[in-house]
Amino acid sequence: MSTKLFTPITFKEVTLKNRIVMSPMCMYSCEPEDGTVQPFHIAHYESRAAGQAGLVMVEATAVQQAGRISAKDLGIWEDGHIEGLKKISDRVHAHGGKSSIQLAHAGRKAEDEEKSYSASALAFNESYQTPVEMSMQDIADTVEAFKQGASRAKQAGFDIIELHAAHGYLINQFLSPLTNNRNDQYGGNSENRYRILEEIIEAVKTVWDGPIFVRISANEYAEGGNSMEDFVYFAEQMKKQGIDLIDCSSGGVVPAKITAYPGYQIPGADTIKHQADIPTGAVGLITTGIQAEEILQNDRADLIFLARALLRNPYWPKAAADELGYTIEAPIQYQRGWR
Ligand SMILES: Cc1cc2nc3c(=O)[nH]c(=O)nc-3n(C[C@H](O)[C@H](O)[C@H](O)COP(=O)(O)O)c2cc1C
Numbered sequence: 001m002s003t004k005l006f007t008p009i010t011f012k013e014v015t016l017k018n019r020i021v022m023s024p025m026c027m028y029s030c031e032p033e034d035g036t037v038q039p040f041h042i043a044h045y046e047s048r049a050a051g052q053a054g055l056v057m058v059e060a061t062a063v064q065q066a067g068r069i070s071a072k073d074l075g076i077w078e079d080g081h082i083e084g085l086k087k088i089s090d091r092v093h094a095h096g097g098k099s100s101i102q103l104a105h106a107g108r109k110a111e112d113e114e115k116s117y118s119a120s121a122l123a124f125n126e127s128y129q130t131p132v133e134m135s136m137q138d139i140a141d142t143v144e145a146f147k148q149g150a151s152r153a154k155q156a157g158f159d160i161i162e163l164h165a166a167h168g169y170l171i172n173q174f175l176s177p178l179t180n181n182r183n184d185q186y187g188g189n190s191e192n193r194y195r196i197l198e199e200i201i202e203a204v205k206t207v208w209d210g211p212i213f214v215r216i217s218a219n220e221y222a223e224g225g226n227s228m229e230d231f232v233y234f235a236e237q238m239k240k241q242g243i244d245l246i247d248c249s250s251g252g253v254v255p256a257k258i259t260a261y262p263g264y265q266i267p268g269a270d271t272i273k274h275q276a277d278i279p280t281g282a283v284g285l286i287t288t289g290i291q292a293e294e295i296l297q298n299d300r301a302d303l304i305f306l307a308r309a310l311l312r313n314p315y316w317p318k319a320a321a322d323e324l325g326y327t328i329e330a331p332i333q334y335q336r337g338w339r
Contacts, residue, residue, distance in 0.1 A: 003324045004296035005289060005304065008054075011211035011244040011279075014159045016054035016098050016303075018328075019296060020317050023283055023307035024102040024162065024215075026059045028072040035062065035075020037084025045088045049097035050331045051314035055303070056092045058085070060104035060164050063149035064142065067105030067170060071112040076103065076149040085156035093157070095331055100160035102215070103149045103204075105142060107131065107170030108179075117142075119173045119180040119187065119196075125255050139186065139196060142170070147203035154208055160244075162213040163200060167252030171197050172217055175234065176253045178225045190230050194237055201241045213281065214238055215247040218268030221256035228271055235276035246272055247281035247305060260285055263295070270300040281305050289320025 006018045022045075029040050041058075049056050062068040062075045075081050085101065092099040108118035108131035117138060118131035134142070146163070153161055165171035173179040174196045180187045186195050197214070204212060218231050226234075235246050248269035251258050258264075265284035273280040282301035286292055292304040309316050318338070321328045330338035 003293055003326050005292050005320060005324065006326055006328060009302060011160065012209075014098055014211050017096060018052070018054040018317065019292070019303050020053045020320070021055040021281065021303050021305045022048045022053045022057055022310050023305035024057045024059045024164070025307050025311070026069060026073060028070050030072045030074055033071040035065070035068070035073065035077065035081055037074065037081075037088060041074070041084070042087050042091055046091035046095070047314040048310055049092040049095035050334070051310075052095070052317040052328055052331075053097060053310065055098050055100055055160065057100040057102055057160075057162060058088060060102050060169075061085075061149070063103050063105055063145040066110060066113050066115065066117060067107070067142075067145070068110055068113065069106045069169075076101070076152050077145065079152065082152050082156050085153070085158075089157040098159040099157065100162055100213070101153050101156070101158045102162045102164050103146055103153065104164035105145070105170035107173045109169055118170065119182055122179060122181070124168065133182070143196070143199045143203050146200045147207055150204040151207040154210075160211045160213060161204065161208060162215055162247060163197070163204070164215055165197055166215040166217040166247075166249045168217070168254070169252075171200065172253055175216075176220060176226055178220060178222055178254050190226075190233050194234055197234070198237065198241065201238070201243065205242070211244040212242070213245045213247050214243055215249055217250045217252055218248045218265070218272060219250040220253045221251055221258055222254050225253060231268070231272060232275045235272045235278055239276055239278045243278070245279040245281055245303065246276075247283065247303075248272060248301075249283050262287065262291065266295060266300055273299075273301060279303070283307065289323035292320060293324055
């Protein structure tokens with residue numbers, strides 16, 4: 001049977017051998033608390049590449065130290081981080097996979113820092129500190145930090161960059177009217193709320209000519225938050241700026257109850273794909289090959305991002321291929337166990 005899940009796809013010069021993406025997942029495993037890659041990270045990412053994920057995306061990696069979610073996050077805020085990240089990228093390439101890294105800044109959700117920063121001085125909830133409202137200089141420094149992060153990602157050999165603009169982290173804090181009450185050019189209407197992301201994309205493009213994905217939260221589950229019209233507007237702007245794919249997640253902007261069920265975030269990927277005419281990634285409780293194939297064949301998204309299913313089983317691509325009656329190549333070392 002021919003499958004779409006195992007059909008290659010190309011973004012700029014980068015061809016993924018299939019549509020399976022290891023979704024970014026913080027491992028909180030940088031024990032020295034200095035942002036550097038540890039042996040665990042290499043084994044963790046290499047094993048998913050050996051399992052034949054087409055794209056392996058490294059977890060949210062902080063572009064500034066103050067932008068870490070936790071002290072054990074990976075970092076890309078200084079050149080000393082490049083060597084370890086390059087080891088991950090090289091080991092992913094050794095298995096025919098493509099490598100990606102999610103560049104991130106936690107903003108007001110930085111948990112272990114003395115001070116946190118955001119669009120406005122609004123805390124996420126009582127257990128978080130109230131962030132400092134970012135000055136023009138803070139914004140310029142952060143845009144520069146994303147650019148420097150992209151330059152280091154290039155030196156580390158990554159094929160694709162993803163900008164983390166979802167889950168209520170810094171960029172999302174600017175995008176959402178729930179977390180941004182600024183009255184300068186970075187707040188107010190959707191054009192202004194988009195401005196920091198626009199500047200980050202332009203800055204990244206000065207040092208990076210490969211594909212760029214952006215992860216957004218395409219549902220804020222709260223009244224007064226961004227509407228689908230706003231998300232389509234943001235997606236249209238991203239398309240104009242040359243973004244290659246929008247990875248459609250949801251939530252995390254404000255405390256809200258989310259009812260999660262298989263495929264619960266796919267409507268966001270589907271609507272944005274068709275209304276803004278840009279490739280999208282689907283993520284969220286996708287667990288079987290048949291489910292993934294349905295999403296792709298019905299043209300609801302272009303890539304399938306898997307998080308927890310790949311934590312349970314690094315060989316999920318093999319299981320999905322078996323389910324779909326398709327044969328995928330084994331890593332050379334494992335051929336005798338592949339039938
Ligand atoms: C342990 C863990 C860590 C995560 N860390 C990140 C992250 O670094 N960046 C991100 O965008 N999403 C993160 N997520 C969200 C996942 O990428 C994914 O969107 C979510 O788990 C839903 O997909 P799933 O149902 O396949 O797990 C994380 C999820 C898990 C389970």
